[in-house]
Each structure stands twice: as structure tokens, then as C-alpha cells.
Amino acid sequence: MKVSLLVLLIAATATYLLTPLARWLALRTGAVTAVRARDVHSVPTPRLGGVAIFAGMVVAFIFASQVPYLRGIFEGALSRCMEGSCNSVWTILIGAGLVCLLGIADDIWDLDWMIKLVGQVVAAGFVAWQGVQLISVPIGGLTIGSARTSMIVTVFFIVLVMNAVNFVDGLDGLAAGIVAIGGAGFFVYTYLLTQVTSPGGYASVAITVLAALVGACVGFLPHNFHPAKIFMGDSGSMVLG
Numbered sequence: 001m002k003v004s005l006l007v008l009l010i011a012a013t014a015t016y017l018l019t020p021l022a023r024w025l026a027l028r029t030g031a032v033t034a035v036r037a038r039d040v041h042s043v044p045t046p047r048l049g050g051v052a053i054f055a056g057m058v059v060a061f062i063f064a065s066q067v068p069y070l071r072g073i074f075e076g077a078l079s080r081c082m083e084g085s086c087n088s089v090w091t092i093l094i095g096a097g098l099v100c101l102l103g104i105a106d107d108i109w110d111l112d113w114m115i116k117l118v119g120q121v122v123a124a125g126f127v128a129w130q131g132v133q134l135i136s137v138p139i140g141g142l143t144i145g146s147a148r149t150s151m152i153v154t155v156f157f158i159v160l161v162m163n164a165v166n167f168v169d170g171l172d173g174l175a176a177g178i179v180a181i182g183g184a185g186f187f188v189y190t191y192l193l194t195q196v197t198s199p200g201g202y203a204s205v206a207i208t209v210l211a212a213l214v215g216a217c218v219g220f221l222p223h224n225f226h227p228a229k230i231f232m233g234d235s236g237s238m239v240l241g
Helices: 002-029 049-065 077-082 088-109 113-129 147-168 174-197 205-224 233-240
Strands: none
Touching: 002 049, 002 205, 049 088, 049 205, 049 233, 088 113, 088 205, 088 233, 113 147, 147 174, 147 233, 174 205, 174 233, 205 233
């Protein structure tokens, strides 16, 4: 638990420190949200906070990969990525990077919704193709028997949740706050589950990813509380989703 909390703290600190840089980048590239009649903010606000969120997660992952306790889940991961077969740790991070780039483009140039959807499906398809898939549904212990069906269901749910978080991102601190609370709940549940299934060691991909995710949200929130100095934009909401 202590190592996972340290990963969380690293992600939070990195995101907090990098958010002003993301704000500067947004101002330089014109990624600014204008004031509309239905908006809460009263002044144009930069919207590339997702860059800091993703960067904070990258820093946390790099730190985690150097910790002996967690080294097993990263072992050989980078070399397998170079060969076209990533393990789940780097697959998740690369997938997040793809949607972050898509979100950056949208935050700057306001992409057509169809282009965004295609990009989301491609990123989700990469994650599923590399083996990070839903193999069961928590409804009566239903197991997905077909590999093709598993891939389709995985892509569908990844895209669904990305857009759900994107739709929620309408008030200062709302999306980051919801994901931080939900992620913390999943973190505790996963840790308790790992204690039962792997009593010999509690290091797992899920716990590490959740620690980095929650930490990034916590680090971003001080800049995003009302009145927000920066919005996460699609570059952030899709990464969190």
C-alpha cells in the first residue's frame, strides 16, 4: 500500500507542477474556451490541462517501473512494445497517449465529431488488440466466450466511458473530482481483492494504474476548482475516461 500511495503522490505532484506549463502552452496555441451564455466561467479560460494530467501519469509510471516492488509488472514490457507486443501497463499508457494527442488537436482546432469518434475507436482498438480486454461482465458472472466479441465489447465500453467523462466535464472540478472519487473506490476495492487472490504480493497493474490516475486528478484539481485557472479539455477528459 505504501508504494502505491507513493506512486499516487508522485503523479499528484508532477501534475500540479506541470499544469502551469500546460496553461502557458494553451495560451500560446489558442486553446482557450470562450465565454458562452450557459457557461459558469466569466473570462476566457485555457483548456489543455489534459497535457499535465497525462504527463503526471507518465512520470508516475516511470517512477513505478524503477521500484523493485513493482518491477515485476514492468519486466520486459518496453522491449516487447518495440516488438509490437506490449504488456498491459504500457498498453494502457500508450492508449491514453493516443487519445491525449487526439484531445490536444480537438482543443486547438475543434475537430469534427466523426474524426474524434474514429480516433477514439482506433485508440481503444489498440488497447484491446494488445490484450487489455473485458473477459467477463459483473452481471451474474457472465463470461465472454469469444475473443472477437471480447474485443468489440472492450472497444465499445472504452469509447463509451471516454465520452461519458467528456460529457461530465462541464463544471469546475467536476470531471476530475468524480474520477478521483471513483478511482479511489476502485483502488481500495482492487487492493482488498488482491490481498485475497495474491496474498504473497500485492503489486498489480490495476492498483498501479489507479494510483497514477487518482494522483493525476488530485494534482490537477487545485488549478481547476472554481474559479478555474485552466480546464482539462478533451485532452484530459478522454485520458481519464
